[in-house]
Structures are given as structure tokens and as C-alpha cells.
Amino acid sequence: MSEGNFYKGRVAVVTGGGRGFGKAFGTALAARGAHAVLVDIDGKVAEEAAAEIRANGGQATGFGGDVTDEARMAEIMAAAAALGGGGIDILINNAGLHSDEYGQPIFKMGLAKVKRLFDVNVIGVVTCTIAAADYMRGRAGASMVNIASSAGHMGGSAYGDTKLAVSGLTITFARELGPDGVRVNAISPGLMLTETIAAELPPETKARVKAMQMIGDDGKEEHIVDAMLFLTSPQASFVTGEVLRVTGGMAAGV
């Protein structure tokens, strides 16, 4: 089966789908024939991203919702499943807090922000996975991709700790959903110049990260989209419970 045909008619839910990686994932999946369901706490950007996909001939629906809101996620997954004749084929757990505000040391951030960071980045993944799982069990070719981070391999930040938990949950959910034919993998991006990062990042940080890479190019959304397309495709049918680092060699390790 060609990769293009594989996505035709499948329902793909992408959290944090209004901008950055999430919008790029939705756009790439819709371009291959999937119905992209974009979920974002900022409902306006989710709707706008979906409208842009539709204007380019793709199928997409935008929903406003917080990934930590159990009732809202249950509602959205039910609506997404209805688009696919009762099922969901792909879930991309991408929504995450990673701005400067949430990248500070714990003692500067304070407990309220640390709690929100773990709630969105970790419990959000659990909430959406639980909400979607019953619609994915037994669907041929069903898979999930969680977005972790190279920060999780490096230690020393609360943000990295949330992403370390995402890597761990990837293995846990792969084990729990494996018998039902649902594969679960993660991508661990290095520094990628999405709009938010490009706007926030001081040039000296960019230079410091680049110096750690083995490949000197800038990391771009397309690199992460390509990894997502591999992990959700039939080419990865024997791959589950893995965390794929896409960092230009920055976070290499054994």
C-alpha cells in the first residue's frame, strides 16, 4: 500500500493543532487524504487552521478545548469518531507548554506554574489517550504519536522532566494498547524553529544549541512532520514504544 493511499479517509486528531507542529501535522495528514481534527485551547486558531486546510481542498475540523479537560476531550473524541464512521485512526498528542515562562527554574516559576506544566504536558497526554483509546482499539493501522523533547534526555529542567514522563508514558501506553493493535510512539524534537520558538529565542541560545548538533542546519517543522508520517505509516508497522530523536544529533546518546 502506498503511503498516500494509507491516509485516505482516516481520521487524525491533533492536539495543539492551531499552530506550530500541530498545524503542520494536520496540514500534512489532510494533504494525504485524512480528515484532520485540530484541537487547541485557542479555538480561534484551531478553526482558522482547519479553514486553511479546507481552502486548499483538504478535510479538516477545528475544536476549541483544553487537553486537561476530561469532559471536553471526551466530547471532541466522540465528534471526531463520528466523522470516521465510529472510529479514530491517528492521535497526535502534541499540545504542550514550552514558552520562556514555563522554561524557567522551578524556584522562579513557583508551584502553581509547575503544576500547570505537568498538567498540560503529562496529564494532557493521559487524558486525550484515555478519551481516544476506545475509538482506536481494533482499527487496522491505528497509532498514536506523542511529542516529547530532547530536553527530556538532557535533565535539569521541569519542562524536560515533563517530557521524560511523556517518553515513559509512550512505552506504558504501547504496552497497554499493543494487544488491541494500537501502536504508540514518540518523537523527541531538538530545537525546531516554529513561529513561537523563532519569535522567543535569543540568538545566543540558538547558537549554543546549534553548536551541540552534529548537523549544522536549522531544525524545521518539516523534519518533525516527516518523522510523524513515518511513525503513523505502514512502514512502521513493527515499531511501537519507541522514542525517535529528531535533533540533528544534538541529543545523541545510548
Ligand SMILES: NC(=O)c1ccc[n+]([C@@H]2O[C@H](COP(=O)([O-])OP(=O)(O)OC[C@H]3O[C@@H](n4cnc5c(N)ncnc54)[C@H](O)[C@@H]3O)[C@@H](O)[C@H]2O)c1
Ligand atoms: N518547537 C520546538 O523546538 C520543540 C522542541 C521539542 C518539543 N516541542 C514540543 O512540541 C509541541 C508543539 O510545539 P510547537 O513549537 O509547535 O508549539 P506552539 O506553542 O507553536 O504550539 C502549541 C499549540 O498548543 C496549544 N496548547 C497549549 N496548551 C494547550 C492545552 N492545554 N490544550 C490544548 N492546546 C494547547 C497552543 O495554543 C498552541 O497552538 C509541544 O509539546 C512542545 O513542547 C517543541
